[in-house]
Amino acid sequence: MSEATPGVEVVTFGCRLNASESEDIAAQARAEGLSDLVVFNTCAVTREAVRQARQAIRHVKRLRPGARLAATGCAVQIDPQAFAAMPELDLVIGNRTKTSPGALGAEGPRVRVSDIFAAEETMAARPRPTAQAAAHSLRKRARAYVQIQNGCDHRCTFCIIPFGRGESRSIPADDVSARVRNLAQHGIAEVVLTGVDLTSWGADLEGAPSLGALVRQILTTAPELKRLRLSSLDAAEMDAELLDVIADEPRLMPHLHLSIQAGDDLILKRMKRRHRRAQILDLVSSVRARRPEMAIGADLIVGFPTESDEAFRRTCDLVEEAGLSFLHVFPFSARPGTPAARMPQLPPPLIAQRAAALRRAGAAALRRRLEFRCGSRARALVEAPGRARDEDYIEVKFTGEAPVGSIITGPITGLTETHVQLGRWRLLEDDSLAPLPIPGALV
Numbered sequence: 001m002s003e004a005t006p007g008v009e010v011v012t013f014g015c016r017l018n019a020s021e022s023e024d025i026a027a028q029a030r031a032e033g034l035s036d037l038v039v040f041n042t043c044a045v046t047r048e049a050v051r052q053a054r055q056a057i058r059h060v061k062r063l064r065p066g067a068r069l070a071a072t073g074c075a076v077q078i079d080p081q082a083f084a085a086m087p088e089l090d091l092v093i094g095n096r097t098k099t100s101p102g103a104l105g106a107e108g109p110r111v112r113v114s115d116i117f118a119a120e121e122t123m124a125a126r127p128r129p130t131a132q133a134a135a136h137s138l139r140k141r142a143r144a145y146v147q148i149q150n151g152c153d154h155r156c157t158f159c160i161i162p163f164g165r166g167e168s169r170s171i172p173a174d175d176v177s178a179r180v181r182n183l184a185q186h187g188i189a190e191v192v193l194t195g196v197d198l199t200s201w202g203a204d205l206e207g208a209p210s211l212g213a214l215v216r217q218i219l220t221t222a223p224e225l226k227r228l229r230l231s232s233l234d235a236a237e238m239d240a241e242l243l244d245v246i247a248d249e250p251r252l253m254p255h256l257h258l259s260i261q262a263g264d265d266l267i268l269k270r271m272k273r274r275h276r277r278a279q280i281l282d283l284v285s286s287v288r289a290r291r292p293e294m295a296i297g298a299d300l301i302v303g304f305p306t307e308s309d310e311a312f313r314r315t316c317d318l319v320e321e322a323g324l325s326f327l328h329v330f331p332f333s334a335r336p337g338t339p340a341a342r343m344p345q346l347p348p349p350l351i352a353q354r355a356a357a358l359r360r361a362g363a364a365a366l367r368r369r370l371e372f373r374c375g376s377r378a379r380a381l382v383e384a385p386g387r388a389r390d391e392d393y394i395e396v397k398f399t400g401e402a403p404v405g406s407i408i409t410g411p412i413t414g415l416t417e418t419h420v421q422l423g424r425w426r427l428l429e430d431d432s433l434a435p436l437p438i439p440g441a442l443v
């Protein structure tokens with residue numbers, strides 16, 4: 001994915017948070033009038049993500065030998081020396097300053113990486129790019145990502161991310177609400193709240209407000225906003241107020257993505273996760289009791305050190321038992337410096353075999369969701385010509401033309417392995433947000 005402005009391109013790897021920061025980098029670079037610059041906003045979540053970023057840097061240098069190349073992001077923050085050693089790069093910038101004014105300028109040292117654990121600021125606390133630059137980045141956009149938090153205070157044994165992002169810091173509710181309202185007033189129909197550890201939002205703010213309270217405030221202060229989504233949530237830390245908002249706020253979309261990681265309690269314990277299998281099952285049933293149409297996705301790791309056949313089977317079984325619809329399957333990849341890298345590793349071919357098996361289970365689970373939706377009506381946000389996303393996040397294909405960022409509605413008349421097909425549709429003009437008329441119950 002890349003965020004382009006004239007003469008500046010930001011190539012993004014990794015999560016939605018990184019994607020939202022890439023938009024800020026592009027807007028800032030545009031505001032400063034920079035040109036002929038390519039910024040690589042890297043990810044460190046797996047070894048493969050780091051390899052791809054390094055490969056892309058070398059590839060772009062061959063294609064655009066005259067351009068200035070800069071690398072930033074989690075992979076750079078965690079291992080700045082490795083990127084500093086790449087002759088293709090003109091600038092190596094840490095996560096802490098990557099969106100700051102002047103960060104990409106020619107003045108100053110080539111390597112600009114400081115201690116991330118000393119960071120107290122978050123993106124919203126920094127000067128914002130100009131309104132003109134921000135408006136440019138909103139053109140022809142279906143949705144916008146808004147950062148509410150950065151960093152993580154947990155230390156899951158497989159995870160390197162805290163070393164790239166530092167401790168958890170929250171953006172105050174009023175700043176988040178103002179940003180969302182501004183986006184909605186510029187015509188953005190859907191906002192996704194992002195962060196590294198979203199459910200820890202508020203813990204460091206006065207009065208320790210909950211994520212549910214933030215969602216409630218956003219929806220109250222931005223009445224123009226049509227749809228709000230949350231990115232990945234820690235299943236152990238969903239607060240009671242968030243469950244209440246799920247029940248009574250139709251503009252909060254009926255789709256949750258949970259960071260589950262495994263379905264076996266011993267593996268969860270060795271991962272130092274804060275939930276157990278039974279809590280996941282309780283959580284999904286209490287969410288569905290409040291919102292029966294809720295679609296639930298999950299991040300799952302396969303091949304974690306010591307994972308037995310039986311433990312893997314319990315993870316596979318959880319997909320069906322919890323009625324999960326969207327899976328992100330990560331084959332375990334040891335990150336140097338993490339406790340899991342020092343545990344007894346499984347053979348890579350076995351990890352690949354398990355990843356393929358779980359992805360097959362994921363494809364079957366998605367198919368069940370698509371079949372379940374067949375015959376109901378979609379209210380889908382147009383992402384690109386002929387492609388839209390329904391409220392529960394299933395992909396919708398349609399014929400004819402509708403503007404990107406508009407919401408269309410019509411009956412679901414067919415399906416493939418990956419998406420549903422919309423029959424005769426119309427632009428949704430009345431803003432009625434009655435729950436999706438879904439036939440039957442899913443689980």
Ligand code: SF4
Nearest residue numbers: 152154155156159161
């Ligand atoms: S909660 Fe765990 S997996 Fe998520 S960022 Fe923090 S340490 Fe990593």
